[in-house]
Amino acid sequence: MFFSPPVFLFISIHLSLRQCVGEEIWVDSRTVYIGHKEPPPGAEAYIPQRYPDNRIVSSKYTFWNFIPKNLFEQFRRIANFYFLVIFLVQLIIDTPTSPVTSGLPLFFVITVTAIKQGYEDWLRHKADCSINECPVDVVQRGKVVRTQSHKLRVGDIVVVREDETFPCDLILLSSSRHDGTCYVTTTSLDGESSHKVPGQEVDSLHATIECEQPQPDLYKFVGRINIYKDKEEPVARPLGAENLLLRGATLKNTHHIYGTVAVYTGMETKMALNYQSKSQKRSAVEKSMNAFLIVYLCILISKAVINTVLKYAWQWSPDRDEPWYNHRTENERQRHVVIRAFTDFLAFMVLFNYIIPVSMYVTVEMQKFLGSYFITWDEEMFDEELGEGAQVNTSDLNEELGQVEYVFTDKTGTLTENNMEFIECCVDGNVYIPHEHEDLFFRALCLCHTVQVKEEETVDGIKRGIHQGRPTSFYISSSPDEVALVEGMKRGLFLFARLELKPLKKINEHEKVSPSLCQDCLPFRFELLHVLNFDSVRRRMSVIVKSSSGEYLLFCKGADSSIFPRVVSGKVEQVKARVEQNAVEGLRTLCVAYKRLSHSEYEEACHHLTTAKLALQDREQRLAQAYDIIERDFVLLGATAVEDRLQEKAADTIESLHKAGMKVWVLTGDKMETAAATCYASKLFRRSTQILELTKKRTEEQSLHDVLFELNRTVLRQRSISGYEIMLSVDCLDFGLIIDGATLSAVLKPNQEGAGPGNYREIFLEICRNCSAVLCCRMAPLQKAQIVKLIKASKEHPITLAIGDGANDVSMILEAHVGIGIMGKEGRQAARNSDYAIPKFKHLKKMLLVHGHYYYIRIAELVQYFFYKNVCFIFPQFLYQFFCGFSQQPLYDTAYLTLYNISFTSLPILLYSLVEQHVTMETLKKDPSLYRDIAKNSLLRWPVFLYWTCLGVFDAVIFFFGAYFLFDNTTFTSNGQMFGNWTFGTLVFTVLVFTVTLKLALDTHHWTWINHFVIWGSLLFYVIFSLLWGGIIWPFLNYQRMYYVFMQMLSSGPAWLSIILLITVSLLPDVIKKVLCRTMCPTISSCCALSSPFSLLAAP
């Protein structure tokens, strides 16, 4: 094109780059030619890479591959595959039931799922289409050309206007704003908004961008831009996440940005990469369900084996095998006996396969999906302030909410408001409360430091404030602490701050970033040179500024633990004392220090920073090293204290969780004293709680070993003393443990001595088990996840719940069985990665105690009932084999076999599992201890399962032998006519449908009109269907065995009497069991149900 530098120049650049980044592998990065301007020719080293176009494909299927691919996906599920096998067996061999009986339900399930998935995919296609075809302005040969989004290529220069969404991942080159920055909201990505820094000017730019290959981390981007100018050494500049505009984000408050260049397109954008689903969590209920399924599979196989063996034993005499009235066909006779036996085995499998019902999976899935709407619909979990209610990200874990034993909660933003208020500051040991106008000098120092940082990040907020013609300003920052500090300063220096806002802004227009401070309308101006960003490992941040007098100053602000070791002078003792006192009061403290830099020092620091920032790989590490070198030898200035108020009803919630038998752990990065104060305030620790400390301070005095053993002894002694009076007073048994991050990592470290007496881990767990509350302070984000993992893996395998609001909680949210995100002020990351998101901590109470409890009892009943009703269904068929020569003759008609699970008995249990409330919501909320009733998966344990199965077998025996003895060799009608085998089956089936439905009716504690409608409706439907099914000669059927069978049965008095009798007998044991259990060993919930204002006679 217009620019063609000499060949050698380019090569030299390349070499210098190589030297600069060391032994990096170049395949890991990509090179983008801005505006597709070719780099100097002859550069073989740049292998042109093929990039995808900017087409977003979020859809899974295309029109052509939908059917095969979807079927493949569906049959990968083990249950569907099982039914497919059964269906195929029915097609291939001669089986007792027609393939329709299993084919129809399977077809139904597959079709419904396929339609649902197809619809979702169609929506995705539509969305993709609209995204891919939306217009985009591209700069081509100096002109702005409008094109379609999917035609974008890597390297295109794109123009984006205000309120437009970025069509792909872009690097900001220039902006219409004077300071060259732009402001974006990434709500559709993570609900955050941020402010982006430009890379370069666009005009006649010839440059390449080197950056890493696409990776999903939204907050990480490492790249470098090389700008070629005529005959000059190319200039390399670092590019970081702050230069990257992510696809899906929206441009705000900036008229337009020019010359953004596409770096990642299409499916390689970070948004697309982030679509990958998280690992699947499975609930305890699902695990028990699978265990039950295996038991039933064994029952099924053993039934088939028993019957096959008996069949051949019984058929030993040829008179039985082939009596003269019932010959085999020639074909069958010639078949080998082994093949015949195997076919018989398969036929029995098919006959009994309904014991594992295809509909259970559908019903469970529907229950979970529909049931989760009750969470989103819940008005009490709606937060007016946020304008949002609870959010369900996965419905697979609804019932797990009722099983939680350990709650791990973050402190800041979760227990507390994360709404900071500046309380005081302390300079050189003197304490100042705002509103006092003295010692302005020190405050100014303090202010200077924070506001600089603030100013840099709050440009947009200030602008807005002015636009709306209001004198107040908004401060937007990544840390609420900083906002609180600035707010506090503003309060203290009310006049100056307000007056100075506008001029301040104007001044800024000229220099890039140079916030200034004023005192009595005299602006102090500083030029901001470097920002050493905050990170959770360093726990501090710094700025380097140049004052108007030309001095270089470095201000640092951070957690006391990270500042004090680096301080060389200043009134350390006084400040330390004050900081600790503040921490005890539950205030968040920050220390402020500074250091003066000489010019040479400054240059050196600059060098460190720029080399680190230019690195393509290990940039973070290099930066950390550079920061470490620079942030040294501080002079302590003072400390600030910020209050973070407890969230509304946080204490009440924690108390309820305690009463519900849950152990609450607070995991925080805060200081121990601050965190402990919050814990007391939130009633996690009570006055009576005996606090056990496992902190660095203690382990420095004694060895970790001794401390652990001593604590363990204390706990055990206490328990053995009061073991017998546990119930009398809970308070005296209360232990609270405080552990800090350093000690924790020591505990978790594998024992190096090897010979040590037992693992520390075990002892630690033993102590924890006996503590009702544990506070872990000074925790790194990863340690939070470690703790959760540790508890998860302990020998009781408790169900854990993690709740948090910030990015640092994501790891533990993902690790815990149930992860709950608070839609907090620190962004949406936690809510996005969680299974459930709630607006406030207090909503956890209703979530667990009410919704969790309901979901658990609902799904438990659903699972047990499904197995029960299918035992009732299939066991009579098994018994019938003993009376029909093991010939696999089905007892019921095909239609009954098919529809039993699909329509006769499906809706009542589905509705039950959606609306059942064994006790009222108010009772559950009032009495959290009810939660203990269902702890440890109590409704799905083996004894309960055995009870249900036995009940099913008992009922089945009653159905079959009841009918058997009634039918035995006698007439049922008053006209002497006889009934056949289909009437026998229909009688059993009628009793079966009624018993099974009425059993559910007995279990229903909450009869809404829907329950009435569905239960009585199902029974009515069964009767009407049977009348219809038997009332017509169905032309499409090749058999008419059911013709008038049902009506003939109803016309006989004894049939009615026996149906009533058999239903009564079948239900009797369950009623007796219920009454006895309620009277002899009542659970707490049953007592509550009794004392509830409703009585048996209360009308709806």
Next chain:
Amino acid sequence: MMASSYNAKEEDGHHSGASSHGGAGAVKSKKPDNTAFKQQRLPAWQPILTAGTVLPAFFVIGLIFIPIGIGLFVSSNNIKEFEIDYTGVGESSPCHSCAKNFSWNSTTPCLCSVDFTLEQPFESNVFMYYGLSNFYQNHRRYVKSRDDSQLNGDRSALTSPSKECEPYRTSEGLPIAPCGAIANSLFNDTLELYHIDANGTSNSIPLVKKGIAWWTDKHVKFRNPGGNGNLTVAFQGTNKPVNWRRPVYELDPSDSENNGFINEDFIVWMRTAALPTFRKLYRIIQKKPSSTPTLPSGKYVLNITYNYPVLSFDGRKRMILSTISWMGGKNPFLGIAYITVGSICFFLGVVLLIIHHKYDTRNNSADIPN
């Protein structure tokens, strides 16, 4: 970069919207509806099964079931039933020779007669059944071996019967009508009943064969091909089942309305029994207009045309005479079951009452200190 949006508290509490929450309208639409269903607050009836509520139910069930049971038991006992086994297993039994010398090819029917005595007179209509034992009419291979379309008079099914009928589908190259194992094994003993009066003369007892099959079977489910015209023509091109002596259109020589597929004996047989021991209605002895009992007590002779072999599979044949009440034939089980269940409920009621009383007082006393 962990950027986020945070708005410092504003004095007037107005939301800045900087983090794009949308206006008030958006907030409203997001708020869940306050409907009873969505809030899970539908009005509901909440019954609880406790001793107190179940007790009366138990007593009521007991009080209802016991009288019903007694009623059933009494009416079952009032039913007179007489059963005689004429298989001819024993050496001394009259049909022994017929049973022993049975051959499918014999052209002359084997006749035998069994004497029996009714101790009590049979009043009202008397139903005559034949019973078979150890005969698996409910065997799967047997049950499905029929073609309902053929039996419904479908012409195409008549000439090409369903495959289910194998190996009783065709014989000598012609389709069998009616095809299948069930039809092939039609019960073909002929039973005749004679009353020996005091003088020693035997009077034939009229046996009615109308009304032994379900009305719907006779009139809807079973149809002759081509209506009830000339059956010989209608069944042309088909063969009789292998074991039959006569073709289907000559089943009842005495009544032309009772031939073909709508022959009632045939229809009764085609309704397969549920259990290997079963009985099927054979004839009805209608009550006499006079007040004399239908079957007075005394000596009777049962004349049997012995065509049906059962000894090969160790089966038994019986003839049963039974009267019938509103609740069907003799079946003491239902009555006994009702009485038992009623008594159990009553007994449980008493036990629960005791338990309830005991635990109630204990609970109450435990409640007081709290």
